[in-house]
Amino acid sequence: MCVGVPSKIVKIDDYMATIDVEGAQREVSLLLLNEDVKVGDYVIVHAGFAIQKIQEEDAKENLRLMKKIFGIEEVPPFSGKSRKKRKALGS
Amino acid sequence: MKEIIKKIENLMDTISRPIKLMEVCGTHTVAIFKHGIRDIIPGEITLLSGPGCPVCVTAIKDVDIAIAISKMNGNILFTFGDMMRVPGSKHSFYQAQAEGANIRIVYSPMDALEFALKNKDRKVIFFATGFETTSPSIAGTLFEAEKADAQNFYIYSTHKLVPPALKALLDSGEVRIDGLILPGHVCTISGSKPYEFLVSEYKVPSVITGFEAEDIIQGIMMLLEQIASNKPSVEIQYKRAVRKEGNPKALSFINEYFEPCDAKWRGIGIIPMSGLKLKDKYNRWDATKEFNIDVPEPREPKACQCGFVLRGIKIPTDCPLFGKTCTPERPVGACMVSSEGSCAAYFKYGRWGK
Ligand code: SF4
Numbered sequence: 439m440c441v442g443v444p445s446k447i448v449k450i451d452d453y454m455a456t457i458d459v460e461g462a463q464r465e466v467s468l469l470l471l472n473e474d475v476k477v478g479d480y481v482i483v484h485a486g487f488a489i490q491k492i493q494e495e496d497a498k499e500n501l502r503l504m505k506k507i508f509g510i511e512e513v514p515p516f517s518g519k520s521r522k523k524r525k526a527l528g529s
Numbered sequence: 530m531k532e533i534i535k536k537i538e539n540l541m542d543t544i545s546r547p548i549k550l551m552e553v554c555g556t557h558t559v560a561i562f563k564h565g566i567r568d569i570i571p572g573e574i575t576l577l578s579g580p581g582c583p584v585c586v587t588a589i590k591d592v593d594i595a596i597a598i599s600k601m602n603g604n605i606l607f608t609f610g611d612m613m614r615v616p617g618s619k620h621s622f623y624q625a626q627a628e629g630a631n632i633r634i635v636y637s638p639m640d641a642l643e644f645a646l647k648n649k650d651r652k653v654i655f656f657a658t659g660f661e662t663t664s665p666s667i668a669g670t671l672f673e674a675e676k677a678d679a680q681n682f683y684i685y686s687t688h689k690l691v692p693p694a695l696k697a698l699l700d701s702g703e704v705r706i707d708g709l710i711l712p713g714h715v716c717t718i719s720g721s722k723p724y725e726f727l728v729s730e731y732k733v734p735s736v737i738t739g740f741e742a743e744d745i746i747q748g749i750m751m752l753l754e755q756i757a758s759n760k761p762s763v764e765i766q767y768k769r770a771v772r773k774e775g776n777p778k779a780l781s782f783i784n785e786y787f788e789p790c791d792a793k794w795r796g797i798g799i800i801p802m803s804g805l806k807l808k809d810k811y812n813r814w815d816a817t818k819e820f821n822i823d824v825p826e827p828r829e830p831k832a833c834q835c836g837f838v839l840r841g842i843k844i845p846t847d848c849p850l851f852g853k854t855c856t857p858e859r860p861v862g863a864c865m866v867s868s869e870g871s872c873a874a875y876f877k878y879g880r881w882g883k
Pocket of ligand 1: 848850851861862864
C-alpha cells in the first residue's frame with residue numbers, strides 16, 4: 439500500500455508533471471512537494487502525487503529495488519560508481 | 530553485503546541473547562520475504578510483522594457502510610485496487626460490485642475527482658484508506674476539488690496513523706520487542722519526530738528503513754548496534770528519501786483538512802487518536818455526513834488470529850484457518866487480505882518463517 443515509485447520528471451506544466459518510469463509516462467501532481475523540482479529530477483510518487491524529491495543515483499537504486507521486490511522484471515544490477523557507493527554503505 | 534552480515538553476527542555475539550525485531554510496514558514484510566532476509570541473518574534474530582498494512586486493518590463496518598453508500602441511487606464509489614478484496618461482514622467490494630454495486634478502482638484519488646467533474650449528475654465518493662504516506666494525496670485532491678468547486682465529490686476517510694498504533698502495541702506489553710524497523714515511506718511524510726516517544730518513553734531502538742535488501746540488512750545492523758551499546762535512538766537509514774522533518778508541505782496539507790480521531794483497527798479494536806477524519810469546516814466533503822448511513826455492528830470472524838498476528842504475538846501459521854479456509858483468494862481475516870498482509874505474505878512465499 440505504501441509503495442512509492444521513484445520516477446523521472448520529463449515535463450513540468452505548472453503544478454502537474456509528466457513522469458517516466460522506464461518508458462511508461464504518467465501525470466502526477468507536484469502540489470505536495472516541499473522543494474522545487476525541474477525536468478530531469480527524480481521524485482517518489484505515490485497515488486498520483488510526488489511526495490519527495492530524491493537524488494538521481496538514489497532514484498535509480500530505488501527503482502531497481504522496487505522492480506526486484508514487486509517483480510515487474512529482472513533488472514541488471516548497477517555498475518561502477520553506484521556499486522562502490524553501495525559497498526561504502528556496508529563498510 | 531557480506532561485511533554487514535559479518536558485522537551483524539559479531540553484534541549478535543556481543544548481545545548474546547535472542548533478539549526480536551518488528552517490521553511495522555507491510556511493504557517491509559513483503560520485501561523481507563522477497564529478499565530472503567531471514568535466510569541471511571543469524572537464526573537468533575526473529576522478525577515479527579506488525580500492524581502495518583492500512584488496507585488490512587480497515588474496519589469491517591467501514592466496508593459495510595461504503596458498500597451501502599455505493600448502492601444508493603446515482604452514487605459511485607472509487608477506491609484503490611488493494612481495497613477490493615477486503616471482506617465486509619457479507620461482501621467485499623469485488624463481491625458487491627459483481628452484484629451491481631457501483632464501485633471502481635483508481636490509481637489516484639485525482640482520477641476520481643476528474644470523473645466527478647465530468648459527471649456532475651453523479652455523486653462520487655472516494656473511499657480513502659492508508660497511512661501518512663497516502664493521506665496527503667487525499668488532502669491534495671480535496672484542495673483541487675475545492676479549487677474546481679466540485680459539488681458532487683466526497684471522501685470516506687478510514688485513514689490511520691502509525692505512531693498511536695505502535696504506542697498501543699507497546700502499552701499492551703504482550704510481546705517483547707527489542708527493536709523496530711520503521712516504515713520508510715510513511716516517514717518520508719512524517720519525518721522521525723513523531724517516533725521519538727519510542728525512545729523517550731519506551732527505550733525501544735528504532736530505525737527508519739528503506740526497502741532494498743541492503744537497506745533492510747543495514748537497518749537491522751543499526752538496530753543491533755543500538756541494542757549492543759544500550760543506546761536506543763530513532764535513526765534514519767533510508768536517508769535518500771527521509772528527512773528528519775519529513776515533508777512539511779505534505780504535513781500542512783494533512784493538517785489543513787484532517788484531524789485525529791479514535792479509530793477502529795480490524796483485528797485490534799479501537800486505538801485512541803489513531804485515525805484521521807475531515808475537520809468540521811470541511812463537512813461538505815465528508816461522505817459519512819452526506820449519506821449518514823448506519824449498519825449493524827459486525828462481528829470479527831471467530832477463529833481468525835489476526836488480532837494476535839498484527840500485534841506480533843502469533844505468526845500466521847499458528848492460525849487453524851491458515852491456508853485452509855483462509856487463502857488470499859478467499860480471505861477470512863485482515864492479515865490475508867492485501868498482498869502486504871502478514872498471512873498473505875506467508876502464504877505466497879511458502880515460508881513458514883521463524
Ligand atoms: S490465516 Fe486468515 S483467519 Fe488466520 S489469522 Fe490469518 S487472516 Fe486471520
